[in-house]
Amino acid sequence: MANKLDSFARSLEADSGDAVSLSDGRVASFRLSGMTPSVVVSPADHEALCRVLTRANEAGLAVFPWGGGTGRGTGYAPFRYDVALSLERMSKAVEFLKDDLTAVVQAGMSVEDLNRLTGAEGQTAGLDPPHPGTSTVGGTIIADRSGPMRVRWGKARDRVMRMKVVLANGETHTYGALVVKNVTGYDMNRLLSGSWGTLAVVTELAIRLYKAPDRIEARAASFSSTDAAFKAARALTASPLMPVWAEVVDAARIAALAPECGVALPGPVSLVASFGDFEEGLNDQLARFEEILAKEGGDDILRFDDKQTARLGRALADPPGGEFSDSEALAFRASGRLDQLPRFAEAARRAA
Amino acid sequence: MDSAGFIQKLTDVVGEQFIHTEPVALRTYDCDALTIYKGVPSAVVLPESTEEVRRIVEICRECHVPLIARGAGTGLSGGATPLPGGVLVVFTRMNRILEIDYENHLARVQTGVVNLHLTKKTLPHGFHYAPDPSSQAACTIGGNAAENAGGAHCLKYGMTTNHVLEMTVVLPSGEVVHLGADGEDAPGLDLRGFFIGSEGTFAIITELTVRLTPNPESVRTMLACFSQVGDACRTVSDVIATGAVPAAMELMDRYTIEAVETVVQAGYPRNAEAVLLIELDGLPSSIKPLETLIRDVCEKNNCSSFRIAQTEEERENLWMGRKKAFGAFGVIAPAYYCLDGTVPRSKLAQVLEEFEEISARYGLRITNVFHAGDGSLHPNVLFDDQAPGETERVIECGAEVLRACIRAGGVLSGEHGIGLEKIREMKEQFDEPTLGIMERVRDAVDQDGLMNPGKIMPDEEHIFPLASGGALARMGGGMTK
Structure with missing residues (x-):
């Protein structure tokens, strides 16, 4: 293994120089389910990233593409983990075509930066994954990580117009167009979108805005039970109203939210x-x-x-507990027909 | 197994009444709404259940006979045109709505349910099925999913892929699998999304769970007229740039207006170079400011008149013109070839100018009637299909039109699919490695090339004969989007 890694590192240094940074001092911050990579590699641009994958492929190394790392707690532990491929140096806007409501950005741009870019022109990508300052646009799409705003703008994957990706053999493909x-x-x-980096590494995305x-303003009401709150939520979805987000929040979450955002929701639900x-x-x-709300x-x-x-x-877009980490906390994300959600919520509470 | 034995096996599955093998019957299925290419199947079968489809696939697999699925045959790219000698699976009998769940805004349907039937059934309960290709009175929901069909209202509501939650499909192996889920976050790869629009080359869709959309509380339809096509195009880009999302925004040029007014009198001014049909829907309080915004944009771009339909009858009349446009071309030419290249919305004016130049070069009239809000063009090349050599020249002219779309950063197809029609141009849209991976992925799903071979991907092996004297679309024949 050491030999493989050495030849990988040497060949990359030879053909990329500064365009690829290698580090073994930072491996601890790229841990995944208790496993630590041997090296962290951050290419400066698309071409350098192609070379990283070509060389890793030649050396037979297992590569993990890494955006902000906020999804690291999802999925099984890897059975091999040699290289953490960080997109941190690929975080720039490529082109903002505001009249076409399209932003082309490098995959490592944070969702917060994308929001800042588009917000300056009164536009939005409608993406609200947890931890937007850390979550990257590429990671959000590749994990199809939608937040509460999905009810208004659709799933994360619906935003993609065009994607530039690199396959494991270093080959570049472009899918889609600016239409x-x-x-x-x-x-x-x-x-x-939703393949979690198992098929290719995405380096650039055109996002529909x-x-x-x-x-945007919100209203809330208290309900005596989860069932009653869900029933009111169903009345909302059956109405012609178009919420930006709509959430049923239980007592424990209400208590946690107040210190997080300084807003107290009425309980118990x-x-x-x-x-x-x-x-x-x-209005x-x-x-x-x-x-x-009153009628329900x-x-x-x-x-x-x-x-x-x-x-x-x-x-509300962030999971309870604040910080993401490679930790012991367990979070479920489930979906189903609207009328079955109260049953699921009840079962989850009992299981906890 | 000999041919008689093969036919007997298929007959055992569907029953004698629901298999056709006589040449006259087979010829009625030799193409879809793109009538220029023909392929006569060896048999047409009409199954009534997923189980029967599964057994048909197994028999074809054993005998190495390709399968082609057909909904209503309204597709415009030849997706349902059979490879000569293949077995055509027709879904006329699988037309049952299995479940309507108003509580969860879902319907479960068999693949052959006609698009408009679902809307008609749910409309009185406050819902409709949003994808609305122009052929919606005939086309099927399964066919729509196979092609990822669009329609006038997908500007606001999205394509078929945004409305299908789950599908039951029969794989080439004969396995029956369910893709997607009836909730929002199906785990794993989005195979549902990947199979939608695969034009029957991966699997045969037999059942679908689709989303029902609540009916809008109000609808406002307006007509803006222009004396320059460029002004109409700029209006479209400017409306998009304001961020207003109309439910539909359709552009018709002078030739289309002329044809429409001769046939149906929709009330479009004959002296206009272009009209824009714009529809807003939603809460009255939400769309009122948009109405003013859109009127301002139209006026800024020199519209010669602007009116809002005041009655339901007036509104229907305005739409009638759009819906009858393709049929109306019959008054100005014997046949037409409808393309569907799509470009970024800011490039509309530029590509329409290029189309005019191509039209002059070929001496063929090109009319435009299209989903302008999406940049989804429908240039129609008008011609006389009985004139010798004309059809070939029209195909070449069409290819030039598509090249202009690609040069403008656009694509070959926005909603009709590649089918047989545009496989040659795929090499101009994609480079070798990209086409290579698409081919590998297709082969991973369908190792033996059993499912609708010769479609989507450039293919030297499966050649479809050009029908002699066949029109690309005959008047009154092809349904169009």
Whole structure:
């Protein structure tokens, strides 16, 4: 193994120089389910990344593409882990075509940076994975990690217009184009979105954008049980209202949220939803949501302004417990038909 | 096994009534709505269940006979045109809606359910099935999934892939598998998404769980007229740039207006160079500001008139013009060839100018009626299919049109699929390694080339004969998107 690694490192230094940084001092921060890589490699650009994969392939090394590492707790422990391939040096915007509502970015850009870039023009990618300052755009797409805003903008994978990827043998492929509608050949972007880096390393993405709503505000009400809150949530989804996000929050999470974002939701169980629109539409949607809450038996209706709503939305997108880590905490993510969710929530609570 | 034995085995599965082998019957299935290429199958079978499809696949696999699935045959790229000698599986009988779950906004249907039937059934309950290709009165939900069909309203609501949650498919191995889930986050690879749009080359879809969309509370339809096509195109890009997402935004040029007004009198001004049909839907309070915004953009781009349909009848009339446009081309030419290249929305004006130049060079008229909001073009090359050599020249002209789309950063197909029609141009869209991996992935799913061979990928081995005197689309024949 040491020989393989040596020849890998030597050959990379020979053909890439500064374009690839190798480090064995940082391996501890790239641990995965108790396993530590032998080396961390960070290429400066697409071409350098191609060389890394070509050389690793020649040497027979197992490579883990690494964005922000926020998904490291998901999945089985690897049975081999030689190289952590970090995208940290590939975090730039390539092209922002604001009139076409399209952003082309390197895969290692953080979601927060993408939001800043698009937000400056009043646009949004509608991506809200946990830990947006650390989560990368590439990682979010490749893990198809959607957040609460999925109800408004769709899944993370729906954002992809074009992807530039490198296969294990170092070959570069580009799938898709800068168009919003495309059935030319097989839908390779969908095959890759959600493949967790098992098929290829994504280096550049063209992301479809939307106009960000002028203002987003939330309303919440308390319900006596999870069942009742879910029932109100179903009434919301059956209505013509278009929430930006809609969440049922239980007592434990309500208690944890207050110190995280300074917003106290009404307990024991809350249904909270936000809406974004021009002023007239927004006021109408909020008023009608309050009617739904009242009709479904919600009490203590609370109104949050845009600043509180932004903090609340951010906190709800992060998993409970704050920091991500290679730790002992166990988080479930499940989905199913809406009317079965209360049963799942109840079963999970009992199991805990 | 000899041919008689093979046919007997298929007959044992579906029953004598539901297999066709007589030449006259077979010829009625020799193409879909792209009628220029023909392939006569060796048998047409009409199964009624997933189990029957599974048994048909097993028999074909044993005998190395390719399979081609066909919904309603409304596709425009030849996806359902049989490889000569193959077995065509037709889903006319698998047309049952199995379950409608209004609580969870889902419906489970057999593959042959007609798109519009599901909408008609759910409309009174406040829901509809959003994908709406122009052929929706005839095309099937399974066929839509195989092609990842679009439609006028996918600007806001997305393509078929955004509305299919789960599919039951029969693999070439004869295995029956379920792809996706009826909730949002199916674990593992998104094989559902990967199989959608694979044009029947991976597997045969037999059942689908689809999303039902709540009906919008209000709809506003408007017509903006322009004396320059470029102004209409710029209006489209400018509307998109404002971030407003209309439910639909359709552009029709002068030739289309002329044809439409001669046939149906939709109320489009005959002296306009282009009209934009724009539809907004949603809460009245949400769409009212958009109405003003869109009117301003139209006026800024020199629209000569702008009106909003005041009654349901007026609205239907405006749409009637769009929906009858393809049929109406019959008054100006015996046949037309409809393409569906797609470009970034900011490039619309530029490519339309290029189309005009190509049209002049070939001496063939090109009309444009398309989903402008998506950049999804439908250039139609008009011609006389009875004139010798004309069809070949039209195909070459069509290829030039597609090249112009690729040069503008666009793609060969936005919603009709590659099928047989555009396989030659695939080499211009993709480089060798990219085509190579698509081929390897296809071969991984279908090792023996059993499923719809000769489609999507450039293919020297499977050649479909060009029908003599065949039209690309005859008037009143091809349904169009």
